[in-house]
Amino acid sequence: MKRALVRTLHVAALVGTVLGCQHCFAQDVEHVSFSSKPGVERPGVAHKGGMGLEVSLDWDQANWELETDKEKKSFTAACWSPRVAVFYSVSRAMDIRVAAKTISADDDDGSMDMASVGLGSKYRVHTNTDFEPYVCFLVNYLVSVAADESGEMARKIGDPDNSFGASFEVGVAYLVSDAMDLRVSAHYETLLGAAGVDVDSDSGDYNFGSIGFGLGFSWHF
Numbered sequence: 001m002k003r004a005l006v007r008t009l010h011v012a013a014l015v016g017t018v019l020g021c022q023h024c025f026a027q028d029v030e031h032v033s034f035s036s037k038p039g040v041e042r043p044g045v046a047h048k049g050g051m052g053l054e055v056s057l058d059w060d061q062a063n064w065e066l067e068t069d070k071e072k073k074s075f076t077a078a079c080w081s082p083r084v085a086v087f088y089s090v091s092r093a094m095d096i097r098v099a100a101k102t103i104s105a106d107d108d109d110g111s112m113d114m115a116s117v118g119l120g121s122k123y124r125v126h127t128n129t130d131f132e133p134y135v136c137f138l139v140n141y142l143v144s145v146a147a148d149e150s151g152e153m154a155r156k157i158g159d160p161d162n163s164f165g166a167s168f169e170v171g172v173a174y175l176v177s178d179a180m181d182l183r184v185s186a187h188y189e190t191l192l193g194a195a196g197v198d199v200d201s202d203s204g205d206y207n208f209g210s211i212g213f214g215l216g217f218s219w220h221f
Contacts, residue, residue: 054085054097056216058187062105064112064147066157067194068204073149075112077105083214087122094123099138103210112147112157114208116140118167130175134183140165142195145206155200163195163206171214179220186213 058081065074081104087097099118105111120138127133141164147157171185194205 050089050221052087052089052095052218052220054087054099054216054218056083056085056183056185056214057081058083058101058212058214060103060105060189060210060212062103062112062210063208064105064114065207066147066149066197066199066204067207068199068202070202073109075105075107075110077107077112079103079105081210081212083216087218089220093126094121096121097136097138099140101140108150110147110149112145114142114146115144116142116165118165120167124173132173132175132181134171134173136169136171136185138167138169140167140189142191142208145195145197147206157197157199157204157206159198160206161196163191163193165189165191165208169214173218176217181218183216183218184214185216187211 059078060081061076061078062081063074063076065072067073081101083099083101085097085099087095089095097120099120101116101118103112103114118138118140120136122134122136124132124134141162142160145158145160149155149157167187167189169185169187171183173181173183175181188209188211190209191207194207197204197206
């Protein structure tokens with residue numbers, strides 16, 4: 001049940017990212033660069049306050065590890081991971097945000113579905129051009145893990161105990177309009193200590209980390 005829900009959210013976010021990026025490119029057809037007007041302050045996205053929505057499609061190199069009293073196993077897989085955030089701009093340069101991300105990865109020795117939510121902030125650097133570098137930091141909470149091992153001694157992993165993580169992102173946004181931008185980024189994510197999980201009738205420790213790149217868009221309401 002949990003795995004089906006995570007996969008459903010995964011697909012929905014993928015579709016949303018594609019549709020949103022298509023809308024960004026459509027908006028860009030009518031875009032006029034404010035940076036071509038010396039002395040005129042660009043009223044870009046970072047200047048518009050209030051609520052907003054951000055959707056990203058990340059490419060992750062995911063690494064997860066399972067340790068029990070009997071053995072320790074490590075898994076590695078590349079995967080596409082959707083991410084969604086709702087934010088509120090508290091100034092021209094900074095916002096606070098709540099984010100959610102799902103990861104679904106398959107290794108030769110097993111597969112893993114994971115969902116997390118995070119709270120954090122993004123800081124944008126104004127350049128008076130249509131491009132704005134930014135950094136983002138989140139403290140994440142691991143909501144769900146559903147993993148399977150392959151082979152004759154396969155085990156099912158799930159029901160994580162309370163576990164927190166952190167993620168760091170750096171990127172550049174291209175301002176499509178006063179209310180929308182298109183972004184590319186690099187990010188790193190990890191758990192802050194192992195999460196306790198059920199392993200069949202036993203228990204164990206689950207660890208996770210990933211590094212990757214992302215493409216997405218932000219839209220201010």
